[in-house]
Amino acid sequence: MSAGMNRRRLVQTDPVAQFERALEIREFENQINGLFAAGTIRGTTHLCLGQEALAIGLAAVLRPTDPVFATYRSHGIALALGMTPESVMAEIMGKATGCCGGLGGSMHLCDMELGLLPTSAIIGGGLPIAAGTGLAFQIQGNDRVGVAVFGDGATNIGAFHETLNLAAIWKLPVVFICDNNVYAEYSRINLTTPIEDLHIRAESYAMPHYAIDGMDIDAVTTGITQAVERARSGGGPTFIEAKTYRFAGHSRADQALYRPEGELDKWKPRDPVLLMEQRLIKKGLLDSETAEKMKSSMKDVIENMVKVCQAAPEPTVDAMFKHIWTPKVRA
């Protein structure tokens, strides 16, 4: 079994492993933040701090054969689904050993073995494609499910509405998950959208819909399971709004100075990684001492991984021409 599949199996079976993966995502994003701030990595990046529970919940519920179409803010989803920190970090650094050979960067992660389709940096771009994966499964007559993960901002783009409508009339096995982190780029959701509960938009497409607490791993897992089961059993699409909060700015350059004072502090006690830790301790599956040890050893692991990736080779010039066309298969 590949390293990725092993990692996937862990988060599907073990709640402590889920917590450890959430710590990994947290530490990974903190490292990325530092590396970009120091100017060691070029381009831009979008952190998922505060949105870790949704990533873990997806990985826990979905099978690797259920393709996920996510966004440019997907370091967490990639790691949760099982991709190794090395393959994601090397990609962000543009190295040949990255998951896309250094051709994609932070916004474009992919691992088909684990069901992560190339993440899209176009708002709403993945929704119709996720519906299309569901169309294929419907015609093929299997029980696979297509999943689209997108932000609150995407609910205002045409692709969102066209896709919900299409998925509803064709009853496609698709789950639409809106990660409502309150901010669409630099704009708070209330400035761009006349409603607070985005999931009610699915009502006009006669599609089952509900909100879940996206900071709470148990709520996330339950909510996604219900939708996935409906899709697998031929019940058609579901729209889930996961209420989360973006702890970081939109992208590298954004300090999020537009946040209302005190808003971030209000959300901090609902930090999904903290909530996971508290719950495991309460259930007796973890003690605080072990949790602290896990945190500090994760810091070392990620720091060492960064060093390995920094030493990895750059892609060769011919790499830019390798994957434009499918090579001709000679009969």
Next chain:
Amino acid sequence: MPAMRLRQAIATAIADEMRSDPTVITFGEDIAAAEGPFKTTEGILEEFGPLRVRDTPISEMGFTGAAVGAAIMGMKPVIEIMFMEFLGVALDQLVTEAAKMRYLSNGTLSVPIVVRASVGGGLGFGSQHSQTLENWVAATPGLKVVSPSDAQSAYSLLRAAIQDPDPVMFLEPRVAYAERGEVDTNLKMELGKARIVKPGKDLTIVALGQMVNVARAAAAKISADVEVIDLCTIVPWDKQCVLGSVKKTGRLVVVEEQPESGGWGSEIIAAVVAEQFATLKAAPFRITSPNAPVPYNGGLESKFLPSPEEVTRQIEEVMKTGKAPQPWWRREGVN
């Protein structure tokens, strides 16, 4: 060999591919129950049923993206964009998603979709339903761009497009849908290969889509011995065929339906000039539409589009002078 209309050749190609490959599916606006606004999917729903043949809502972005998603999960969707202009609202899915999918998956995914669209002027449909717009897609690495000119090439090229593992934009000259031609269903045509539809030794015309018929009509009247090349595929275009022809004739004219600026003909002429300047006996040039929207009025529209008369006139002139003639709008001082 059966004679069929171009639109029937399209339907026959889709049906033949659907019969031989169960992963081929087709959808678009009114293509199933109504068999297509141009009757290009006649009999398809009846034979293959509603699982594989579907009417969509008027949501080009939605269903183009759905084709991309279905393609990466093992299907071969053939979708119809009723008028090429409607691709405007779906362009993201083709240019930014489909054309990048293989690249951004590190070579693990292919997107075998065919996006069929009717193109071109001549039917009085006005400025929003008469353009060819191939330059929208021709400049995006990762897409192939194909355009048939008659029933045979429509049949053979569409089959090749459906069999191709990458996204193909298939531009159908709307004005020719009803035209009949003999179709040999065993004849294979390859994407990226042009065909010489009339051999000649004095001058080479390169044309595409409905301009192939314009070029042929002109060639029949011109006193010189003109070779007409049907380019068939714009991306990747058949450089070898064009260079070989011009090496023989020494003269090159590209007849393009789209407006003067930004056309694929410039690409062809640039390559010929750069690679074999010394073989040229006259200045290569393009005959195009003017830089204006397609007019509705019948007289204006036929003036707007390159015609056999205009092509004949300009070619007679270059044969005499060796210089590129002015387009009619400059010659007549109207623009």
